[in-house]
Amino acid sequence: MDVTDTEAERGFRAEARAWLTANVPTDPLPSGDTAEGFRAHLDWERRLFDAGWAVVSWPAAYGGRDASLWEWLIFEEEYYRAGAPQRVTQNGIFLLAPTLFEFGTREQQDTLLPRMAAGQDLWCQGWSEPGAGSDLAAIGSRAVRDEAAGGWRLTGQKTWTTRGAFCTHLFGLFRTDPAAGRHRGLTYFLLDLDSPGVTVRGFDRFDGDEGFAEVFLTDVFVPDSGVLGGVNEGWSVAMATTGSERGLTLRSPGRFLSAADRLVALGREHGGRLTDVVRDRIAGEWMKAQAYQNFTLAQVTDIVEKRSPGARSSLNKVFWSELDISLHETALELLGPAGQWEGPWSRGFQFSLAGPIYAGTNEIQRNIIAERVLGLPRR
């Protein structure tokens, strides 16, 4: 057991902290889930990129720093500690990019990754459909072969697409072989939302921001270079991304350590209205954030030593999403009526409610844990 930074890691931490201290906007940006706020966030993303902090774990050739997983964790810890803005580019960087690194052709990697890192291409995830949520394999959107044009023609509808109205590109699953089994006939496509035949309609999320979109596709042409992984291999390619999404990369411990520290500070600030019950809850939330950190240290060690977490990434997803809600509920309980006013805690609370739903509902995660970690019978 060695939980101390090496000398190189200490240097990396100091450099990240110094840059963030000097550069993080002092006034919080407007919500990144509105058109105006999204633009403000993009400016921030580009500053991050110019300074080499947008994608620290990527190869330098694509705009990264070749940082180790430990350094990535350190960066995330410093990022949230500094109170830096949410990452509106995260669906590309954290969800699509790991899949591109694993399944993409050299050409796809060379073309797409640098533009993604620089915030030039902005990616949204096109998985859910009106009839395919938790039952993702029920996807009905079709892709039909256009041999003459050397590509595919996509038709269908995607929905609950996060920041879809502000993004330029979509990665998604489409059915290429309706005769094959539910999981077998799907293909993973990469497409430009400016393509003829695409209509995007933004709509409001729970918190009133236009953070969701429906994407309608009518005979949209995608060349063969827009297929990621093999034709009809989409399910297994996509499942590689879900591991990233559920686990570590979407929600690093730094995020919750900093939220827990802010909750403790709130408790001290409002000491006059702090009942022993709420005090007990704050301590409990703080401890859970430490537990998430400790779990992650063990998980990163496993990954570094080539022991794949596999279905255990579902443990992370349930834990962080439920921790995020209980942290915010505790803050609102402390604040009383003032907790209902527009502010970071009421905003954060509303945002946290989505956690147990997106990236595979927690009901699906608990099925996965029961069946693949505990080994309980499927039927």
Next chain:
Amino acid sequence: MRFAPTTEQLDLRDVVRALWEDRCPPAVIRAAATDPADPSILALYRDFAELGAAGLLIDERAGGLGLDENYLVPVLIEVGRAGVPLPITETIAVAAGIAGAVGLDADLAAGNLRVACDLQVSVPAARAHSADVLLAGGWGGRGEITVLYLAGAQLEAVEAMDPAADLCRIQGAAVLHRVADPVLVEQAWNRGVLGAAAELVGLSRRMLDLTVAYVAERRQFGVPIGSFQAVKHQLASALIAVEFAAPTVARAGAALAAGDEDAGIHACTAKALASDAARQVARAAIQCHGAIAYTTEYDLHLFAKRAWFLAAAWGSAAWHRDRIAGALGLPSSGRGPTQ
């Protein structure tokens, strides 16, 4: 950074696990409930001591292994998993530093001494029938610890929910030494907290294993009950609680081993999470078993009752949260729990 046990630590764990699998089946826990000083129970401790584990934390010059809490945690997880009816945390963890200060370390390392604890003084002590020495005082890592000799003392049994708890009120024990060194008193406390947390992780895993095996076998409505989501989700939630407590216990062990300034905070966190996890696992395990869990013929109750006992000992989850809240600077009404 590397946050995983070493091969050496895993090897030690495997040896200890194999010992208990061989020598401490549930029948031994039942025997201890009938007679906690049964020679077969005391013989079990000799087997454990022969591995050198009694002196795990004791200096090599006194015949110990000279190891640290990174080794202690996996060993005590196995003690918990087996529900070993002996005061092992008290003997090999709590007493190790105190024994060195009062010249009992060689006896302890040789496996010739077993230790019980009465931290709050005159509160019934657990496992006193199988102990030779009593440590009294030192609750919360403060005050002084009195070392008493149990031979010749009067032990009055106190009934407890856990039939193998062996709770006793003790009178007439002879005082051997007093230890007031605040470093040793705090270390003894932190190691007891850590040890109880580690045992709770082991107990939780044992209860989960029993339950997973049972619900995969037990059939109702023509299918294994483990195929129902209502059962799956309870057990998945229980597993999550254990899987997030366990690395926190390991982290507390590492912090104590490294002498970190905030080691006590890590120990509090570990005990609170391990206690809550064990309680959640016990509830889910009993519920998912159904009526068979509510018998004493079936073994689950042995582990559940031990888990509740340890969850309440060495500071309950609420006690440790109160302590953490204080450390975080959260003002209190001043009516916090005392035990």
